[in-house]
Amino acid sequence: MKATILFIIFTPMLLFVSFQDETEIKQVELPVSNLAELREAVTKSNQVITLKPGNYIITELPEDARSFVCSGSNNIINLSGVYIDFPVGTCKDAHFNFTGSNNKLSGGVFEETYQNGMKEVTDFGSYNQNRKTLAKGLKGGAGFRLSGNGNTIEGIKLTVRGSFPYGYGNMYGIGRGNATGLDKRCAMLITGVGNTVDNCEFQHRAFGHVIYMQKNADKTVIKNTYIEGAVRPSNDTYKETNDGDLPKRFNYKMPLGAMKGLPIPKDVMFNLTEDGIRAYNIPGSVTVENCTVVKCRGGIKLYMAKGEVKVINSTVLDCVVEGYSLNNGGEMINCKGNAAYGPLIYMHFDKVSNQKIDLTVLPSPHAVGNHVFAAIKGTGHQIHIKRANFKGEIDNTLRPIVVGYPARFEFLTTDYPGVPKGYEENFEKHFGDKDYTAINITIKNDTEYPVILGAKSHDNHIKSVGIITDLNKSNSIKQIEN
Template sequence: MNNLKNRLVVGLILMTTALQAADIQVSSLADLAKYASESGNVVTLQAGIYPLTDYLTMDSMRIRHDRKQFQYINFSGNDNIFNLEGVEIIVDTELRIALNPPIHSDEFLIMGSNNSFAGLTIRCVGEDTSPGGTVLQVAGRGNVLKNITIYVSGSYPYGYGDLFGKGKASETVIRHQKHSGLLVTGSDTKLYQCKLYNRSFGHCFFVQKDAENVYFEDCYAEGEVRSTDDILAETSGPAFDADFRTWTQNRDGEYVVTSGYMKSLCEDGFRTYGQIKNIHFKNCTAKNTRAGFELRTNEGIRLENCKTIGTERAYWIGDDAIVKNCSGDANYGPLMFVEGSNVNVELTVDPAESDRLVHALVTIQGSNNKIVLKSQNGNKRTTALPILIGYTHPMHGESMSPFDEGETVGLKFRNETGMPIVIGAKARDCEIKTDGEVLENKGSQIKIVKR
């Protein structure tokens, strides 16, 4: 009901804006940039392919740098409708080198509020890099994005995921230059049918700076994966030069790339940072990303009908999260990490399997959690993966790293997957119904009912 109400409100705002707005037809990025800073218009850009270098030349980058104009286009106006169906902007990543922006600068920025964008494709070409930043940031309030597609490239090093660190100098074996996709920092942002194809080390969709009431529906995030065996076969390059030394220890206590695993080459499909309040995902999918949905905020996370495919870890949730009718596989890594309390989870296990090493189906810690794991249409995995109750995620979520034990109290858990259960010594006062074997129970006051 709240979603329907929100959509009606958005629709009324956009209808009112359209009735009052001037209808403007444009045929160049220069004209689009001009009206991006104005308000109260309906702007339609003629369908076509637009190389950004036709609007911003390499020679102009020094001038823009001196003026601190670090965005290619800044949509700073309010109450606009941008019709961009059939529009594709080609972004040569070499422009970023020429511009030399500060770290974490955005290339396209929506600073204004209550704008609507539909149909735009942004395609990065080339492998030149810049110091962090995203292709598109939505910073204003109440903006609506529909059918936006972004193809991301241009990071260093690419091809290893986070094996050699994530960016902090103190934790990094190889210094990264990230390039991410779409960042939301503005409250009341809504995204529908948005797609992001990431061939860069960086996030796909992510939310920061205490944004509230952010809604994703029918959105798709995709990375690509590579085996650690393939990485170890390199005879030159940054990993070889670093002697394949990692920033996270493996299960033998060594800091080295370990064979047998699969790594995503980007960061997370959908990610939150900080205390993001009231964020909702419906019918969204993450494929071949590091985490599918890493949502470790504690202020109202809801997922409905979401799906993960071939991620390093599928779902990672904190306090009060609601996960309903979602699914995912444990093909390359665990299906879920629960580190919060008062979660309510209903999750279906896709039985897809691979020859890659995976050490757990899920790990569960926290207090007063309600979790149901189901099999997909009665189809169960043939290779057993333990469900770890009273255990934490591995360090940094890295599959090669060992698990630790974590306080787990008042869990109500139903296992319909046929997978075995291991209960650690820090679990107590739990109720477990399972159709899988209990391999070990070190907990106290654990009620177990075989289904």
């Protein structure tokens, strides 16, 4: 018999137990045949739980028992061949809440459905006036929560529906100080350590983040996953003419922020969801690999993470506010994307530094709006922007790569360094006295997009196929051939 040596290490907060040789935990096979049995099983540990394949509806359970609190640990939860319907308006809390650790949920299709059978929202005015079974939201926001450590969600498909307001992008607010009240509906919240999302699909048809990280999230891995939101033309809001419709209630004007009082912008896209993959002020690391994010507010938005950030072999398409946004030292390796409805690269913090970006631009002949291609500031970045191998125009507009800029995305347009017509007063009020610098940044631009170096940009090194404009005259620039 092999001898086992037990080491116990005490710290003020944690107890770690490790073994010299690998010791496998024996798991008991546990078949379950209904949702009630599944709900009970996931509160215990060391099991292989298999739910009988078939179609289920959460209303089979009592109203106060419609959340699966996975408080057990070391479980494998096999839901292959299982479909669970979560009708909007019938659930008070998260669908699956992983408070235990080292669990693996594998397989399963989870769909939030409207009780009237509707699949897609077309009448946004009447939708937002039905706060009971349509624009309902969800307590705590997220359908899946991973607060325990070392959990894996693998091979699921989740469709999210039902939020208020829905259909207007960020116009009515995204947090405190909103104009209408908020009832968000998100897909997955990660707050624990060492959690993994692998080979999943998220169809997000609600206002809220798809996958987001908060609190103590660390060592998060999101890979082989597809995320799709929805967008709609801003012009459609002017067709909402009933008294209860939100655009009419606010006289078709922007009610908040730097654009307050301006007319709802025309000929742009509104995102109907929030961000595809989002990190808030977390202490830890995030790795995103082989993922695709389509039609969200922000695509892969990790600028607030404090740990190591790597985005590898991933693609962002048709996002509205930004495609990628990294933190200090963040790396983007062999990634792709387009700037169809908003900038593909956007840097939030003024002093962000030392990003490494390797990005291939995909065509966007369907692009609308007067946004820029990229907004770059800070210090010490190494950026290579490449053109994918395709024939024809990369875009219907040659959007600038702006280096150093004094504005948020609403005012950062193809008019740069000018301000969009009609926006001058708002710009002066919010950004007229601010100067954002860009220093010691190296960019190689192999696309026809032009590069504009702002007045506060200096000591940068730019090689570009697209035309270079240096408003500071103190940068190293070189025009290169395609």
